[in-house]
Amino acid sequence: MKPTNPIFTGIETTIFETMSRLAMAHDAVNLGQGFPDVDGPEDIRKVAADALLEGPNQYPPMLGLPELRQAVADANKRFYGLDIDWQTEVLVTSGATEALADSIMALIEPGDEVILIEPLYDCYLPLVKRAGGIPVRVRVTPPTWELDLEALAGAFTENTKSILINNPMNPAAKVFDDREFNEIANLCVKHDVFAICDEVYEHLVFDGATHWPLMNFKGMRERCVRIGSAGKTFSLTGWKVGYITGAPKLLEPIAKAHQFVTFTTPPNLQKAVAYGIAKGDSYYETLAADLQAKRDRMAAGLQELGFGVLPCAATYFLTCDISGLELGDNDVDVCMKLVEEAGVAVVPVSAFYASDAPTQFIRFCFCKRDEVIDEALSRLSAYLLPDKAVARN
Helix, strand or coil: CCCCCCCCCCCCHHHHHHHHHHHHHHCEEEECCCCCCCCCCHHHHHHHHHHHCCCCCCCCCCCCCHHHHHHHHHHHHHHHHHCHHHHEEEEEECCCCHHHHHHHHHHHCCCCEEEEEEECCCHHHHHHHHCCCCCEEEECCCCCCCCCCHHHHCCCCCEEEEEEEECCEEECCCCCCHHHHHHHHHHHHCCCCCCEECCCCCCCEEECCCCCHHHCCCCCCCEEEEEHHHHCCCHHHHHHHHHEEEEHHCCCCCCCHHHHCCCCCHHHHHHHHHHHCCCCCCHHHHHHHHHHHHHHHHHHHHHHHHCCCCCEEEECCEEECCCCCCCCCCCCHHHHHHHHHEECCCEHHHHHCCCCCCEEEEECCCCCHHHHHHHHHHHHHHCCCCCCCCCCC
């Protein structure tokens, strides 16, 4: 038979799905895949349920329901001071991953260079390659996750078409600072480069900090597309409702890609997300505060067990250094041992690199109920410190 597409043929199942399957097989606490273990606000779910029953349940507008596009535009103004025309600068997609695929297909041509910042979310690399783009990798380096600005500047060439930025960043839990973003903006303007900004964790920022989009920086209003996710903002990851904000010249071809990928998104979910986005400040403040408390709960327990907990400024994730625990030769071995022998599933950070990855870091997901976090810590304690019972509140 003739060969199938080499980009996807034989590609490994995502590490998140792999660890989730192993968690089920070994009856382990799943701290691998990044999803909350409780559903989001009941009032949002009720709006979706009512809209499903009331209808209509036919094709909504391809760009998205006007009420959701207006809500997205209003949120850009409310949180970031951005004046967005909802009719020409907002598109609703079936999740942020579709938004990424649409943006990459629409903006990247074969031979274009695309700068990616490692560690990187796993879909970025195959999507860029399938579009014919040439990935150019730059890294943020643990434990501080600082961006090497000289290496970044060296990555830009006359062939650079786009830079893809995840901020706040999974798995590093990093929030890019103004110095880094000013340099990125300057380089984008200098080299006439687009920025695809994956900002799905925009409302999950801790310690009193706030998210600030690259679109706000000098010269970037017309160069950025920013991608948001109702799944992350409302703890409803199964809904797969995303949205793109961008200048008309960028959004127009992205919308054409969307037209031939999913065309549209369930109308009842769109109505519910529009309702949710308009929630008061207290919702967003409580969301971040609750997750920060879970971060602190897990971090304290892991530190007590000897893990080297790295800084976590945002997202659902804690990265830990395992080099002092002598549990295995590398992060993959350690993750396999923990799921099979300790009954806790986590993710090796090396899975977020294309090659030459560091192998002493693993990622824990803390967007879980307190009792689940405590059970995971208890199991890890029993495995790592069998002679010492660790009491948990």
